[in-house]
Ligand SMILES: CC(=O)SCCNC(=O)CCNC(=O)[C@H](O)C(C)(C)COP(=O)(O)OP(=O)(O)OC[C@H]1O[C@@H](n2cnc3c(N)ncnc32)[C@H](O)[C@@H]1OP(=O)(O)O
C-alpha cells in the first residue's frame with residue numbers, strides 16, 4: 001500500500017480523526033438496521049416509480065443534506081456558516097472564501113479543520129498530484145473538438161492504473177480495510193483532476209503549456225495551471241470549488257459515483273461514472289447551456305437593434321418555452337426556493353463586479369424568470385439553481401470558453417462524491433440494486 005500521506009494528514013485524517021469515527025458509525029448504523037430495520041420511512045407511489053424516484057428515501061448520505069427551502073448544508077453547515085468558520089487562504093477565518101481543502105476536510109471528517117490541518121492537506125494533495133506519463137500522452141492526443149468533459153472522463157479513467165484499492169482487492173485485502181485503500185485513491189483522484197482539467201483547457205484553447213505553482217493552495221495552483229494569475233480569480237475559484245462539491249446523495253453525479261462504487265469498482269472508475277452523469281444538460285452541463293442561452297439572447301437582440309432588458313428577456317424566455325425547450329439554470333428536482341449557491345455567487349458579483357454587463361443581464365433574468373415560469377405552469381421550482389450564475393462570474397475574468405465550464409464543476413464534485421465513497425466503504429454499504437417493475441405489474445397493482 002502506498003504511504004504518500006504526509007505525516008500530519010496520516011495522523012489527523014486517518015489515525016485520529018477518521019479511524020476513531022469509523023467504529024462508532026459502524027456500530028450506530030448496525031444498531032439502526034438490527035433494531036429498527038423494519039421501521040417504515042416512506043411509501044412509493046406509481047408517480048415516483050415512473051417519475052425518477054423524486055423524494056423516495058432510499059440512500060444513506062453522510063456528507064451533506066439538502067432541504068427544499070433552505071438548500072444545502074455541508075455536515076450541518078450552511079454556505080454562509082462555512083464561509084464564517086472554515087479556514088481561508090489568508091489564514092484569517094472569514095476573510096475570503098473557504099479553501100477547497102477546508103471543505104474536503106469537513107466533508108470527510110465532519111470536523112472544522114484548523115489552518116494547520118488544511119495546509120497539511122494542501123501539501124499532501126500537491127505531493128500526490130503527479131500524472132502518469134501515459135495519461136499525459138493520452139490527454140495530449142485527444143482531438144481538440146472532443147467535448148472537454150469527454151476528455152476529462154478519458155483522462156481520469158486512464159489514471160485508474162494508479163488505483164491502490166484495485167491492487168489491494170486483487171491481493172485479497174479484507175473488506176474491513178477497503179476504506180483505507182479507498183482513501184488513498186480518493187485523495188489521488190482529487191489531486192490529479194486539476195492537472196488533467198488544465199491540460200484539456202490549455203490544449204483546446206491555448207498553447208498546451210501547463211505551469212504549476214505548488215507554493216499556492218489547491219485552487220490557486222489550479223488557476224495558475226489554467227493560465228490565470230489574479231488573486232480575485234483565485235478567490236472566485238475557491239468559492240466555486242467549495243460550493244459545487246456536494247448536494248446530498250440523490251443528484252445524478254453523486255448517485256452515479258455511489259452506485260458504481262457499490263460494485264467495488266475503485267474510486268477512479270466510480271468517479272468517472274459520476275462525471276458521465278454530470279456531463280448531461282439537465283445536470284452539470286446546464287452551466288454551459290446558461291451562457292449559451294445568454295449569448296443567443298444577446299446576439300438575437302443586438303442584431304435586431306434592441307437592448308437586452310426585462311422585456312426582451314421575457315420575449316426570449318417565451319420563445320424558448322414555446323419551442324418546448326428548458327430554460328437552463330432554472331428549476332430543480334429538490335429545491336423549491338432560490339439556490340443558496342446562486343445567492344452566494346450573486347453576493348460575490350455584487351462585491352467584485354457590480355457593474356459587469358453580463359452580471360446585470362443575469363440579475364435582470366432573475367427579476368423576471370420566476371414569474372414567467374410560474375405563468376408557464378409546469379415547473380415545480382421557478383427559481384434559479386447554481387448553474388444560472390457560475391458562468392458569468394468566470395466570463396468576467398476572461399474565462400469565456402463556456403463549453404469547458406462543466407469541467408470545473410467536475411473537479412469540485414469529486415470532493416463530495418468521493419468523501420461519501422470513503423464512508424460507503426467504511427460503513428460496508430452493500431451493492432446498490434433497487435427493484436424494477438414492469439408496466440404490467442404496475443397495472444396489476446392498480447386493478448387489485
Ligand atoms: C447542478 C444541477 O444539476 S442544477 C439543475 C441544472 N439543470 C438545469 O438548469 C436545466 C433546466 N432545469 C430542468 O430541466 C429541471 O428543472 C430539472 C431537470 C433540474 C429538474 O427536473 P424535474 O424535477 O423533473 O422538474 P419539474 O418537476 O419542475 O418538471 C416538471 C415539468 O417542468 C419542466 N421544467 C422544469 N424545469 C424547467 C425549466 N427550467 N424550463 C422549462 N421547463 C422546465 C420539466 O421539463 C417538466 O416538463 P414535462 O412535464 O413536460 O416533462
Ligand SMILES: O=C([O-])CC(=O)C(=O)O
Nearest residue numbers: 246247250251252333334
Ligand atoms: O441536487 C441535484 O439534483 C442537482 C444539483 O443541484 C447538484 O447536484 O448540485
